Amino acid sequence: MTAEQRQPKLTHLAKNPDWWRGAVIYQIYPRSYQDSNGDGIGDLLGIVGRLPYIASLGVDAIWISPFFTSPMKDFGYDVSDYFDVDPMFGSLADFDAVIETAHTLGIKVMIDLVLSHTSDEHPWFKVSRASRDNPRADWYVWADAKDDGTPPNNWLSIFGGSAWQWDPARMQYYLHNFLTSQPDLNFHNEDVQEALLGVARFWLERGVDGFRLDTINFYTHDAELRNNPALKPEERQSKTAPSVNPYTWQNHLYDKSRPENLVFLRRLREVMKHYNAAAVGEVGDDQRGLEILGEYTKGDDLMQMCYAFELLSGSTPSAGYVAETLQAVEDVAPDGWACWAYSNHDVVRHISRWDLSPAAARGFATLLMCLKGSACIYQGEELGLPEAEIAFDDLQDPYGIEFWPEFKGRDGCRTPMVWEHDRALGAFTNGAKSWLPVPQEHLALAVDRANADPGALIHHYRRAIGFRQSHPALKKGGIEDLRAYGQVLSFRRVHADEEIYFAINLGETPVTLTPPAGEWLEIGAELNAAHPRHEGQIHLAHWQPTILLKKRDD
Known part of the structure; x- marks a missing residue:
């Protein structure tokens, strides 16, 4: 180019x-x-x-x-x-x-x-791994082995195994928080x-x-390469990695979030x-x-x-x-x-x-x-x-x-978009095959069929x-009076002269609640919002919201 x-x-x-x-x-x-x-x-x-x-x-x-x-x-x-x-x-x-x-x-x-991080095929890394004294030698996170040849510390890769990969050219380990082919850049280098x-x-x-x-x-790692402390079994969470990955067993104080x-x-x-x-x-x-x-x-x-x-x-x-x-x-x-x-x-x-x-x-x-x-x-x-x-x-x-079948990876959410229900591969491609299969059950939900179905x-x-988009309080406003009672979540959104009261039934059982005091306008009919009736009570079906608007004078 x-x-x-x-x-x-x-x-x-x-x-x-x-x-x-x-x-x-x-x-x-x-x-x-x-x-x-x-x-x-x-x-x-x-x-x-x-x-x-x-x-x-x-x-x-x-x-x-x-x-x-x-x-x-x-x-x-x-x-x-x-x-x-x-x-x-x-x-x-x-x-x-x-x-x-x-x-x-x-x-x-x-x-x-x-x-x-970059790919290990990035020119920066190719230069960096060539020697310990070239202009980009310190562009990635390199470290010597311990005396017994093992990695410099206990850091783990989010994709499994040690976060350190041995490189025979430099006779050092390099850090990779993800795949071994994704070496981490050294943000301590200006x-x-x-x-x-x-x-x-x-x-x-x-x-x-x-x-x-x-x-x-x-981005930034601990320059001293200190070990991460262990977590007790009851402290382990798996929001960012599958529970079958021992990555979740550490408190990641030093390999990230510095x-x-x-x-x-x-x-x-x-x-x-x-x-x-x-x-x-x-x-x-x-x-x-x-x-x-x-x-x-x-x-x-x-x-x-x-x-x-x-x-x-x-x-x-x-x-x-x-x-x-x-x-x-x-x-x-x-x-x-x-x-x-x-x-x-x-x-x-x-x-x-x-x-x-x-x-x-x-x-x-x-x-x-x-x-x-x-x-x-x-x-x-x-x-x-x-x-x-x-x-x-x-x-x-x-x-x-790597972790099949306990963790099936991310392909299940990455399958092709479906545009037309009666076209091969959902009209994602006019070729004979897509890089991931198009599930048959997705075709019934294709864009053309969805657009034609009012429901x-x-x-x-x-x-x-x-x-x-039509309510500044929802786009830019603050949030006040956060409450959860039973299966109902409620809060108010406030911005300038607009105040909105929102509540939703996040359960399967209908509930009744009392709206907040004051003069409120009933809005959100297009979202199936329920409004006060029968002596001012609001009856919420399962998963139904109520949305009320009050114009503020202050």
């Missing part, structure tokens, strides 16, 4: 630096969204063709999972060239078309930056930070509106502010996830948003659990900003994970759009796609292959997103 072809092509910048606050972000896993050339793998031009559909949902932005040049051992999360598009997905010109088309439709574009800030500038100049920052709390990370995040925010760009960071930590969210979004010189895994894992959230989680965010991040999601490309789809009925799916969609924070929805979530069952012989995910979940998502 020539320098001229790499030249950034700035197209459009957001004029409102606060555009991200309360935004609804639609995540695209590009391998599985739309194939435009028949090779069975989704690509950037496929996304371009489907952007009008995304616009029809009413979202503010898209987040595109990695499309950079990569050997694809972890499907793009192992980058070998930060400044180019993998030919599998198209070209830089195709990406420019994504930017231009999205901006024409009023959609911001966020891209997934993987900064904590040159590494400068190089990564240059990556951010390149894409900002190209017109992106922000970043989803993969594994944001993994305080030095804030220095780099401030430098990154300084770069971003000149473009009115925003970032949402992925916080992967079982013990301190919300606390780190608060640290990383505090003030106006760090990240705008972060998300933890509180609603991305576990069993169906109860009213008490949601209230406790929301209150914890208020406690640790009073001036920070969360970004909530139920599903993404790394977890079992929430329709299956929580075993939701159609009514429950609608109720949780309504709740998501009424929470304080921004919101991510994952492709196919709006259709109610369940987790796909993938045969072992069809698995692509190395994570699933389909997609219409509820459109209504819920539109409802959020």
Whole structure:
């Protein structure tokens, strides 16, 4: 590729630096969204063709999972060239078309930056591993073996086994928090930070509106390489790794979430502010996830948003659990900003994970759009796609292959999007085969059939997103009077002169509640909201909300 072809092509910048606050972000896993050339793998031009559909949902932005040049051992999360598009997905010109088309439709574009590690095929690593005294020798985390030849400490990989890999060329170990082919960059090296800030500038100049920052709390490690302490069995949690992985047996104090990370995040925010760009960071930590969210979004010189895994894992959230989680965010991040999601490309789809009925799916969609924070929805979530069952012989995910059958990996949530119910492979591709199978049961939920069915979940998502967009209190307001009583969750959202009371029955049994005192307007009829009747009582069916509006004079 020539320098001229790499030249950034700035197209459009957001004029409102606060555009991200309360935004609804639609995540695209590009391998599985739309194939435009028949090779069975989704690509950037496929996304371009489907952007009008995304616009029809009413979202503010898209987040595109990695499309950079990569050997694809972890499907793009192992980058070998930060400044180019993998030919599998198209070209830089195709990406420019994504930017231009999205901006024409009023959609911001966020891209997934993987900064904590690269592929072992990245030129930086090839130079670094060649010797101990070359210009990039210290760009990755290298360490000598112990006297007995074992790794320098007890750190574990989230993909299983030791986080250290022996390299015979340097006669040292290198750190990899994920696959052995994903060596970790050394953020204690100033040159590494400068190089990564240059990556951010390149894409900002190209017109992106922000970043989803993969594994944001993994950037910096403990320079002394101290051992992580063990957790007692009763303290082990499995929000970020499957319970069969002993990674969950450690308290990860030293291999990630280090305080030095804030220095780099401030430098990154300084770069971003000149473009009115925003970032949402992925916080992967079982013990301190919300606390780190608060640290990383505090003030106006760090990240705008972060998300933890509180609603991305576990069993169906109860009213008490949601209230406790929301209150914890208020406690640790009073001036920070969360970004909530139920599903993404790394977890079992929430329709299956929580075993939701159609009514429950609608109720949780309504709740998501009424929470304080921004919101991510994952492709196919709006259709109610369940987790796909993938045969072992069809698995692509190395994570699933490693821990099968106790943990089946992430392929079940990554199967291709289904567009037309009566077309081969759901019209995802016009080729003979898709990179992952298209489940037969997904075809009945395809976009064309959903659009034609007034009762389909997609219409509820459109209504819920539109409802959020029409109420500043839901997009930008604070949250007050968080309560959980039995299976009912309630709170108030307040912004300027708008106050909204929200309550929802998160259970299977109908309940009756008394609305708050005062003069309230009944809103949310399009979301099947129940309203006061019979001596002022509100009767909520299972998974039904009530939404009331009060205009504030102060």
